[in-house]
Amino acid sequence: MTLKQTDIEALVQLFGESDWKEMHLTLGDEEMFLSKDPNAAGPATAVAAPPAPVAGPASPPDRAAPPPPSGGGVETAAAADRTGWVAIKAPNLGTFYRAPSPEADPYVTLGGQVTEETEVCLVEVMKLFTTIRAGMTGIVREIVAEDGEMVEFGATLMWIEPEV
Amino acid sequence: MSISRIFVANRGEIALRVLRTAKEMGLETVLGVSEADRDGLPAQMADRAVVLGPSQATKSYLNADLVLHAARATGCDALHPGYGFLSEKPDLARRCAEEGITFIGPRPETIEAMGDKLSAIAVARAAEVATVPGTDMIDTAGDAAGAAEELGYPVVMKASAGGGGKGMFLARSADGLASAFTRASREAEAAFGDGRLYMERFVEQARHVEVQIIGDGEGNVLHFGDRDCSVQRRYQKLIEEAPVTAMPAALQERLHDAAVRLCAHAKYRGAGTVEFLYDIAREDFYFIEVNSRIQVEHPVTEEITGVDLIRHQILAASGAGLQLTQDQIKVEGHALEARINAEDAENGFSPAPGRITGWEPPITPGIRLDSHIRPGDLVPPFYDSMVGKLITRGKTRDDAIEAMLRAIHDFRIEGIKTTLPFAARIIDHPDFRSNRITTRWLEDRVLPALETA
Numbered sequence: 001m002t003l004k005q006t007d008i009e010a011l012v013q014l015f016g017e018s019d020w021k022e023m024h025l026t027l028g029d030e031e032m033f034l035s036k037d038p039n040a041a042g043p044a045t046a047v048a049a050p051p052a053p054v055a056g057p058a059s060p061p062d063r064a065a066p067p068p069p070s071g072g073g074v075e076t077a078a079a080a081d082r083t084g085w086v087a088i089k090a091p092n093l094g095t096f097y098r099a100p101s102p103e104a105d106p107y108v109t110l111g112g113q114v115t116e117e118t119e120v121c122l123v124e125v126m127k128l129f130t131t132i133r134a135g136m137t138g139i140v141r142e143i144v145a146e147d148g149e150m151v152e153f154g155a156t157l158m159w160i161e162p163e164v
Numbered sequence: 165m166s167i168s169r170i171f172v173a174n175r176g177e178i179a180l181r182v183l184r185t186a187k188e189m190g191l192e193t194v195l196g197v198s199e200a201d202r203d204g205l206p207a208q209m210a211d212r213a214v215v216l217g218p219s220q221a222t223k224s225y226l227n228a229d230l231v232l233h234a235a236r237a238t239g240c241d242a243l244h245p246g247y248g249f250l251s252e253k254p255d256l257a258r259r260c261a262e263e264g265i266t267f268i269g270p271r272p273e274t275i276e277a278m279g280d281k282l283s284a285i286a287v288a289r290a291a292e293v294a295t296v297p298g299t300d301m302i303d304t305a306g307d308a309a310g311a312a313e314e315l316g317y318p319v320v321m322k323a324s325a326g327g328g329g330k331g332m333f334l335a336r337s338a339d340g341l342a343s344a345f346t347r348a349s350r351e352a353e354a355a356f357g358d359g360r361l362y363m364e365r366f367v368e369q370a371r372h373v374e375v376q377i378i379g380d381g382e383g384n385v386l387h388f389g390d391r392d393c394s395v396q397r398r399y400q401k402l403i404e405e406a407p408v409t410a411m412p413a414a415l416q417e418r419l420h421d422a423a424v425r426l427c428a429h430a431k432y433r434g435a436g437t438v439e440f441l442y443d444i445a446r447e448d449f450y451f452i453e454v455n456s457r458i459q460v461e462h463p464v465t466e467e468i469t470g471v472d473l474i475r476h477q478i479l480a481a482s483g484a485g486l487q488l489t490q491d492q493i494k495v496e497g498h499a500l501e502a503r504i505n506a507e508d509a510e511n512g513f514s515p516a517p518g519r520i521t522g523w524e525p526p527i528t529p530g531i532r533l534d535s536h537i538r539p540g541d542l543v544p545p546f547y548d549s550m551v552g553k554l555i556t557r558g559k560t561r562d563d564a565i566e567a568m569l570r571a572i573h574d575f576r577i578e579g580i581k582t583t584l585p586f587a588a589r590i591i592d593h594p595d596f597r598s599n600r601i602t603t604r605w606l607e608d609r610v611l612p613a614l615e616t617a
Contacts, residue, residue, distance in 0.1 A: 008518075012545050013546075016218070016219050016220060016546065036199075036218075091217075092216065092217040092218075092223065092227075092230055093196075093214060093215060093216045093217060093230050093233060093234050094230075094233060095233070095237065124233075125229045125230055125233045126229040126232055126233050128229065150214070150233075150234070150237035150238070152214050152215040152216075153199060153215040153216055153217045153218065153224075154199060154215055155215075
């Protein structure tokens with residue numbers, strides 16, 4: 001059995017519309033690996049559950065990247081070794097907000113404890129606010145995006161160290 | 165109102181095309197891309213590229229909220245929508261205005277009026293531009309006979325409530341008319357519960373001709389000559405050329421006048437195309453619609469006029485006016501465009517996305533390639549299959565044809581199938597060479613022959 005062009009198209013389409021992060025398919029001696037992470041190393045890492053230590057954010061390295069960690073408003077814990085941390089990424093382009101309103105306290109701060117349902121930030125698109133949840137239990141280790149700044153789709157907003 | 169930073173809300177070759185002119189004009193550029201296009205050539209060419217959303221167009225290029233947010237957040241004061249996607253959405257034009265962003269296109273009311281078939285026809289009639297001759301409701305077979313005499317045979321009876329070809333009957337002479345009327349009326353009654361009919365002149369042998377215009381929004385309109393886009397498959401144009409050569413010159417002038425009159429009446433702003441059906445047998449033309457955007461085939465017009473249409477489109481939007489007079493626009497030579505679609509022509513034109521392993525365009529001077537493709541690029545399956553447009557020009561139509569055939573021959577593309585070899589077959593066909601084609605030619609003559617070959 002071989003994969004036809006139309007099969008591949010259909011698989012790519014399905015994968016694109018799914019919530020899956022990666023897909024690895026072996027059919028006889030044919031192999032297909034799909035990943036939504038541009039930094040994905042290939043099929044070998046597909047099995048490894050925790051994300052590899054990421055060298056840079058998912059966005060293009062230059063001007064499109066969110067402000068560097070040295071920026072004033074960015075909270076970070078030392079020059080981080082992020083092994084085992086999980087990035088919370090922007091679901092689309094928008095403006096990043098750390099608090100529900102300008103007067104309110106931020107949803108989370110560095111070192112704060114989160115659970116799956118904990119609201120961690122907002123991403124706003126033309127006055128439509130989307131609440132982002134942690135999606136895991138753990139500790140906020142780094143807040144990468146700057147409050148009130150535009151973030152792109154896939155940009156790392158913050159890093160969480162999951163509790164194992 | 166002046167423009168300094170343009171947000172390009174499109175992808176592929178047209179994004180690149182707009183970026184090129186914007187840069188030449190000294191404007192800053194920001195491109196909104198989907199995840200699939202983040203590493204593409206347009207993203208590299210733009211001063212800045214921002215990723216709007218994932219690959220699916222509905223979550224990126226088609227999402228007006230994301231596009232507007234990105235344009236505003238990156239400090240853009242103008243937005244170019246390209247073609248397709250959001251380009252003819254009056255809502256985007258309106259919201260741009262609300263945000264203080266110059267929409268490089270017509271006013272929202274114009275887009276709205278042109279986008280609706282009936283209102284566009286009303287505009288045409290108000291500007292005294294001919295539409296396909298037809299009648300109001302016809303009550304009896306006797307009335308039908310009188311109306312048909314007036315319109316001239318052949319005529320087609322159409323169900324007032326109709327659609328999808330139901331209740332449509334053709335009459336070639338007075339003999340067949342009474343029975344066509346009865347059958348059409350009965351079928352319309354059965355299909356729609358409404359037997360009312362109207363009648364239109366039937367254009368058996370038609371060509372698709374169109375006029376490129378740019379208006380200043382104050383009623384001043386320039387035309388840039390015409391194009392012939394009769395080679396179509398399922399209403400998709402495959403080969404386009406300029407100027408029209410299958411029409412008497414005097415009629416061609418009337419065609420231009422009609423397009424200008426219509427757009428002047430609408431106080432059209434920016435670049436647009438007025439499309440007409442050319443009735444070969446009667447030597448007459450009828451208005452079909454206005455496309456209120458820059459079109460895929462605009463390069464053939466640029467090639468024969470030497471005018472950068474994107475530049476003038478931007479100028480018109482910025483309020484700088486037309487910057488040209490009609491007598492400065494001269495048509496010289498002939499240009500052809502072949503669309504390069506990632507499709508398998510021998511397999512029902514099924515999309516053939518994939519990795520382009522080899523891409524070596526011909527290097528002959530005088531050949532224009534509008535494409536965003538680099539060797540090694542992936543053609544994503546999420547969008548339109550067009551990967552580029554090959555444009556040639558010559559002193560005559562024959563010269564342009566020869567140049568195109570050579571260019572296609574010398575163009576090496578590997579890794580994906582494209583429609584270029586098929587384009588060469590069309591252009592080399594005796595009917596195309598002798599210019600005896602109609603809008604039905606490709607589907608009625610060429611494709612069936614291909615299947616039985």
